[in-house]
Amino acid sequence: xxxxxxxxxxxxxxxxxxxxxxxxxxxxxxxxxxxxxxxxxxxxxxxxxxxxxxxxxxxxxxxxxxxxxxxxxxxxxxxxxxxxxxxxxxxxxxxxxxxxxxxxxxxxxxxxxxxxxxxxxxxxxxxxxxxxxxxxxxxxxxxxxxxxxxxxxxxxxxxxxxxxxxxxxxxxxxxxxxxxxxxxxxxxxxxxxxxxxxxxxxxxxxxxxxxxxxxxxxxxxxxxxxxxxxxxxxxxxxxxxxxxxxxxxxxxxxxxxxxxxxxxxxxxxxxxxxxxxxxxxxxxxxxxxxxxxxxxxxxxxxxxxxxxxxxxxxxxxxxxxxxxxxxxxxxxxxxxxxxxxxxxxxxxxxxxxxxxxxxxxxx
Amino acid sequence: xxxxxxxxxxxxxxxxxxxxxxxxxxxxxxxxxxxxxxxxxxxxxxxxxxxxxxxxxxxxxxxxxxxxxxxxxxxxxxxxxxxxxxxxxxxxxxxxxxxxxxxxxxxxxxxxxxxxxxxxxxxxxxxxxxxxxxxxxxxxxxxxxxxxxxxxxxxxxxxxxxxxxxxxxxxxxxxxxxxxxxxxxxxxxxxxxxxxxxxxxxxxxxxxxxxxxxxxxxxxxxxxxxxxxxxxxxxxxxxxxxxxxxxxxxxxxxxxxxxxxxxxxxxxxxxxxxxxxxxxxxxxxxxxxxxxxxxxxxxxxxxxxxxxxxxxxxxxxxxxxxxxxxxxxxxxxxxxxxxxxxxxxxxxxxxxxxxxxxxxxxx
Numbered sequence: 236x237x238x239x240x241x242x243x244x245x246x247x248x249x250x251x252x253x254x255x256x257x258x259x260x261x262x263x264x265x266x267x268x269x270x271x272x273x274x275x276x277x278x279x280x281x282x283x284x285x286x287x288x289x290x291x292x293x294x295x296x297x298x299x300x301x302x303x304x305x306x307x308x309x310x311x312x313x314x315x316x317x318x319x320x321x322x323x324x325x326x327x328x329x330x331x332x333x334x335x336x337x338x339x340x341x342x343x344x345x346x347x348x349x350x351x352x353x354x355x356x357x358x359x360x361x362x363x364x365x366x367x368x369x370x371x372x373x374x375x376x377x378x379x380x381x382x383x384x385x386x387x388x389x390x391x392x393x394x395x396x397x398x399x400x401x402x403x404x405x406x407x408x409x410x411x412x413x414x415x416x417x418x419x420x421x422x423x424x425x426x427x428x429x430x431x432x433x434x435x436x437x438x439x440x441x442x443x444x445x446x447x448x449x450x451x452x453x454x455x456x457x458x459x460x461x462x463x464x465x466x467x468x469x470x471x472x473x474x475x476x477x478x479x480x481x482x483x484x485x486x487x488x489x490x491x492x493x494x495x496x497x498x499x500x501x502x503x504x505x506x507x508x509x510x511x512x513x514x515x516x517x518x519x520x521x522x523x524x525x526x527x528x529x530x531x532x533x534x535x536x537x538x539x540x541x542x543x544x545x546x547x548x549x550x551x552x553x554x555x556x557x558x559x560x561x562x563x564x565x566x567x568x569x570x571x572x573x574x575x576x577x578x579x580x581x582x583x584x585x586x587x588x589x590x591x592x593x594x595x596x597x598x
Numbered sequence: 599x600x601x602x603x604x605x606x607x608x609x610x611x612x613x614x615x616x617x618x619x620x621x622x623x624x625x626x627x628x629x630x631x632x633x634x635x636x637x638x639x640x641x642x643x644x645x646x647x648x649x650x651x652x653x654x655x656x657x658x659x660x661x662x663x664x665x666x667x668x669x670x671x672x673x674x675x676x677x678x679x680x681x682x683x684x685x686x687x688x689x690x691x692x693x694x695x696x697x698x699x700x701x702x703x704x705x706x707x708x709x710x711x712x713x714x715x716x717x718x719x720x721x722x723x724x725x726x727x728x729x730x731x732x733x734x735x736x737x738x739x740x741x742x743x744x745x746x747x748x749x750x751x752x753x754x755x756x757x758x759x760x761x762x763x764x765x766x767x768x769x770x771x772x773x774x775x776x777x778x779x780x781x782x783x784x785x786x787x788x789x790x791x792x793x794x795x796x797x798x799x800x801x802x803x804x805x806x807x808x809x810x811x812x813x814x815x816x817x818x819x820x821x822x823x824x825x826x827x828x829x830x831x832x833x834x835x836x837x838x839x840x841x842x843x844x845x846x847x848x849x850x851x852x853x854x855x856x857x858x859x860x861x862x863x864x865x866x867x868x869x870x871x872x873x874x875x876x877x878x879x880x881x882x883x884x885x886x887x888x889x890x891x892x893x894x895x896x897x898x899x900x901x902x903x904x905x906x907x908x909x910x911x912x913x914x915x916x917x918x919x920x921x922x923x924x925x926x927x928x929x930x931x932x933x934x935x936x937x938x939x940x941x942x943x944x945x946x947x948x949x950x951x952x953x954x955x956x957x958x959x960x961x
Contacts, residue, residue, distance in 0.1 A: 237777055239802060242749070243833045244703050250836045258663060267660075276655045285652055285846075292639045295850075296815040297630075300621060325688050325820075328839045336724060340607050341704055354840065361699060361837055386605070414600055439602060452659040455845035457688075470606045473613045474724055476691045477717065482818035483648075483846050487658075 246363050257554060266579060268570040269554040271395075271423075271530050273452035275504070275573075277487070278497040281453065284490035285483055299482035302472075306480070309489040310460055314432060319465035322472060323480050323488070327422060327446040327459030328354060331389070334442055334461075335362045336474040338387050338416050346380060347389040350396060350563055352420060355389045373397045373524055373532075377405040379412065386415040392431065393423045396558065396568045398526030400427045403434055410438040416467075418442045425450030425502060426509075427527035432462065439464055442471075449529055450502060451491045456484040505529050505571050512569075512577045519584065534566040539591055541567050547587045553580055609726050620917060629942060631933040632917040634758075634786075634893050636815035638867070638936075640850070641860040644816065647853035648846055662845035665835075669843070672852040673823055677795060682828035685835060686843050686851070690785060690809040690822030691717060694752070697805055697824075698725045699837040701750050701779050709743060710752040713759060713926055715783060718752045736760045736887055736895075740768040742775065749778040755794065756786045759921065759931045761889030763790045766797055773801040779830075781805045788813035788865055789872075790890035795825065802827055805834075812892055813865060814854045819847040868892050868934050875932075875940045882947065897929040902954055904930050910950045916943055 240248065259265040276282075288294055303323035311318045324330035331354065339345055341363030347355045349368035359366040369380035376399045382388065390409065393400040410417045421443055424430040431443055442463040448454035458480070461471065491498070513523050513531060520536030535541055545557035545567060556568040571577065603611065622628040639645075651657055666686035674681045687693035694717065702708055704726030710718045712731035722729040732743035739762045745751065753772065756763040773780045784806055787793040794806055805826040811817035821843070824834065854861070876886050876894060883899030898904055908920035908930060919931040934940065 239827070239829050239833075242701055242779055242803070244699075244701060246703075247700050247833055247836055258661070270661055272661065273659050275659070277658050282652060282658070286649075289645060289648055289652070295640050295645070295818045296636050296638070298621070298633055298635065298811065298817045299820070325844075326839065326841060328841065332839065336607075337610050338605055338607060340609075340726070363703070416605055440605070448661070454661045455658045457662070457841060457844040464602070466602050470602075470610055473610055476689065476695065478689060478691065478820060481688075481820040481844065481847060484844060 266553045266576050268572050269556045271570045272454050275501050277452040278491045278494040280494040281487040281491040284486045288486050301478050303480050303485050306485045306489045309492045313492045322461040322468050324459040325479050326457040327444045330444050330459045330461045332358050333471050333474045337471045339364045343386040344384050345387045346385040351391040382413050389418050391420045393427050393527040397524045397532045398528040400527035406431050410441050416440050420444050422446045423528035426529050458484050458488045508574050509571045515581050530570045532568050541565050551583050629916045629939050631935050632919045634933045635817050638864050640815040641854045641857040643857040644850040644854040647849045651849050664841050666843050666848050669848045669852045672855045676855045685824040685831050687822040688842050689820040690807045693807050693822045693824045695721050696834050696837045700834045702727045706749040707747050708750045709748040714754040745776050752781050754783045756790050756890040760887045760895045761891040763890035769794050773804050779803050783807050785809045786891035789892050821847050821851045871937050872934045878944050893933045895931050904928050914946050
């Protein structure tokens, strides 16, 4: 028999094994600002709906609604769409894979801004397609990328890891110029002033994805939504697993959508903390990228090392995100936590600056 | 711009849209024997673990452990394996897709018995691979299929929809003859007298998949496991979504694995009901396929129509599974419910036989 390695697809064999992000041990006292989770719990309505589902002794043994029908209707009602324009997924990660499985054949070109969500090239490689990274300069965010021969383009809006939002004018022009599918990944759009939903009617090649992991504080449950034309949703529907979203996730998501008041209150608190934290960082000499998300990308003042600050914080039980590869290696991405957490972080950053001013600063 | 249909992959465009199985409305009094769910609830330990997870106000807002580490260790302990030999998935359906994404390039041949699980050809088509159905005769189940040029083979053991188990001698020979990967889909193995786990050490090309939707009564939560060599699991791990299994599913599955006493008690009741139901059907003149699962495939006595019986039952709020395409169109697949449900079903079948004996029988 052949050896196993020779049976693995060359595209998979070449891939690096997945390295999970740093997850503190249960019960640890870490301030976790590294994966853009919401510092506040999900809507009490979502938790109540989950408790009720558990109380129904019969519900867990039965398969979930295969098409997530109630959730899709709830999303359609919430966003002014028809249920046929909505697809539910096991996190928006699954929906990103489904768009590739639906539209991209091996060898076709898939574009995305670099830097943006690091999962895109992984999914593209898995699909056997050609990844086309387009350099992204945060100071000139709305430069039109080269779209020649691109079958599908992923635009993270607002961008991660910089946090910058794109205008609908730019997105509309990108969709019009693209002879293919435009996926606008709106994982962070709830934290922004606007979003691209209104473009769905005018742009037949547009797909918008959302996640419940950030604004809705349901990262544990893996829930994503895609919005597009009924035709696109109908094709994507064929490429998903038959029962792709579990019953508790469907239940929690529908309940969370129904509690927009809680969502808006949470968003307001996070935006307020973001503005406070940005001002404080700027006072301390940091360069801060304008953010429409629940995180900030920032660069320490001249002479201070981002990598050094990252380690200084980690040693003090504060986790932020440091990307070691250029062009991100001189900055840090910091999730917006509670006001108290950000105040603690600022205190520790001040300690770092003070230590660095000494002759043998922190290494 | 091109029209959307021309942007869809030809393989997907050709696929029929997914037709979900019949799901009774919530609160209806249907006896549901059509999708092989467990008639008993999951282990109370699993429900308690879910309640505790909800009580932790912080847990839902955080991402789940990306590698399902605790669940994989719990499964390894339960089945006498190492954690590196276990992968957890969003239902075994996801794991079946992952094996294709890991090992099968477009155009390569994937074999499976026909009839068996109807999802295989769908996943193979989506992968762009060539589906090779191998005719399966339930009266001669261990005929070796033609494996020439087959890159990967799906064997459902016990078989669905017939319920017949394959011997480990046959599975071992199949693995040895196959110049590729053998996936033994053990969705129903807990209901059988044996399973293929002991073959893992001897067969380097063997992957075994399991589901929590049948024996563990957790269909709502979408949990599957794959067992194979650390090398195979390592490669499959690259092809899954980073956070592919939600926290509540991980939690419930680990707790359910820890309560083998409850599992065995439930399995014993279902097996006992299966034997009772089989005897009664045989007394009524049905041909019954020997089953190692939680369902029976059976053929009504000569002169009685399976389709007619299916409709007669449906009209009386009893759902069983009827496959309209040959060779299955003369029989019915009936899930094993509670003893009371099966007694009710037998009474209604007797009514059907009595009606059919009249000059203008049920149509």
